[in-house]
Amino acid sequence: MFRLIKKSAISRARLGKLTTAHGVVRTPFFMPIATRGAVKCLSPEELTGLGAQIILANTYHLFLRPGLEIMGKAGSLHEFMGWSKSILTDSGGYQVFSLARTRKINEQGVEFRSEIDGRKIMLTPELAMEIQQSLGSDIMMILDECTGHPTDYRKAALAVDRTSRWAERCKKRHLKNGEQLLFGIIQGSVFPDLRLKSAMEITAIGFDGYAIGGLAVGEPIKKAYRMIELVAGKLDQNKPRYLMGMGKPEQIVQAVKLGIDMFDCVIPTRNARHGLLYVNKKNRKSKAEFDGAFYQELHITNARYRNDFRPLDETCSCFACRNFSRAYLRHLFANNEPLSQRLASIHNLAFYLGLMEKIRGTIKSGKL
């Protein structure tokens, strides 16, 4: 389970160890996104080499394709995709709310049409659990009702209540064999009293960890930080805390300071595929504290890199930076060579996973 190793004296940052059925994961950590059972362009071997300890896969996509029958025959998602470390799966709720064209929500669950074959599917809390059990993920998430931004107070309040009732139903279906952890999700949009209410209700039910959902959906970042601070302050310090879907490097640093342990975000890999690289600033003062701009975004498709034979990031020792120049990567992007997306993805994940390692080191040395 989770062991808290250290609490910072100068912020709410924490160091910990989360033990799953597939190993120990040091917190705070970042999860690369393997939506359909593959981190785009990368092999499991490369992910391990980059220091990934755990990845996130999407229940919604994997339920629609390949589906539970094939997943059952494979044994688990780990077996299917050849990944032997930990996997967290979302509940599918977020995708139903954001992707499915027609959806109806009622107390039973969310009904939507499959984008593959058009059939109607009713995603209930029980089905969300069943799918995640079939996937064999190490960390399962409850089915929650996600609200976007902006949302009016009344709708956000109803979503909080429904999320609590669904959380109860998920917990009832949680097999207590110690193989899969189950995390609750706290909703409440940007309304402090709803966030507090949700935190109270979800923690009262009791889960292996707690996620803050419904942020990174378009709200001002300061409001997001306020909600994180508020909620994190109410959570059991001996349970891991997961901020869903956020974010940029500086947002991760800020959320760590507010007591968050777990992150996922699509931007390092998605932006990589569009040629946007995260690059550490050279020769920074007070590097350890992540003050000011500690990195920059490098648009490798820009013509200025045609003749730039430096590594992508002069401070980085990832496979892409050790072996290739900016000029070469730009050439690959200019010609739509598929290797371009792969090299950029490797670097951006090296940046993110390296950032988490630095964050852990800086908490350890008492400077964050």
Added chain:
Amino acid sequence: MFRLIKKSAISRARLGKLTTAHGVVRTPFFMPIATRGAVKCLSPEELTGLGAQIILANTYHLFLRPGLEIMGKAGSLHEFMGWSKSILTDSGGYQVFSLARTRKINEQGVEFRSEIDGRKIMLTPELAMEIQQSLGSDIMMILDECTGHPTDYRKAALAVDRTSRWAERCKKRHLKNGEQLLFGIIQGSVFPDLRLKSAMEITAIGFDGYAIGGLAVGEPIKKAYRMIELVAGKLDQNKPRYLMGMGKPEQIVQAVKLGIDMFDCVIPTRNARHGLLYVNKKNRKSKAEFDGAFYQELHITNARYRNDFRPLDETCSCFACRNFSRAYLRHLFANNEPLSQRLASIHNLAFYLGLMEKIRGTIKSGKL
């Protein structure tokens, strides 16, 4: 240079060693295609792991982009793409003839419009040499006049004559510092007397090796074999022989038996990207002799593989076959996951490079 090690007693197959500025290449060999300075989806490290000894890059594409200025700054194509083994470059002629929308041929060279910026470019034998010298390839090819299929006799005869004159001009520009080998190309379409004439003229000029061009352009395969047999019989046995752009596995075996040492073909990697896998037949009798159908084409996108948890090829130990099932690869293709193309490319190149290794072993043991 080239050292002939063994001649088969039962066919014209040969074993040899070709030494370039970047190492020793055992013949017969196959060159994966790195059109724009990258084998699609794969890193140089993976190619080395697959046993690739030499790759082929396209002068035409690299001349248009990134161009000679950037290549000059990189130092060489090897440096630019991070590949430390041998590289063969074509002369660009084939692409000008097959890709450029408007082209005019005269004695000086071929004029075409750049597909990048529309400017007119006159590709002369001298420029073809200059570009390849700038790329720093280990094996350069002369600029030839390529004929398609069908071609009338008169046109084919003119192309043979022009190719001989251009070959002379290329040879004049060949720097004799021993760093770059230069190969002549024999044309003549499917006309035996023209092939013989071309072989005589090109060998009279004298090159480090000889290529048979203008085949694999749509002619019946039996005619191609007849031309190969005819031409190979006229070539100096102490020079390597390269059959350009061919071919399927059984065609490679057949051409080896006719005395060919070097091959390139786009099909293992291009077909891989469309989900067509080359798979060894299991439990074959007389495997060594490559009789009958020694492999099969597996269309991994076919629904029958949804539930097939066997490796892609049960006889193969490549990275893709060791780690992933047909069901998983099919899932990746069904979802347009970029990892699909990479895994399929790895396997198909493992098949082709493994085929060449088997061919060398079978010649060595006197069975081919």
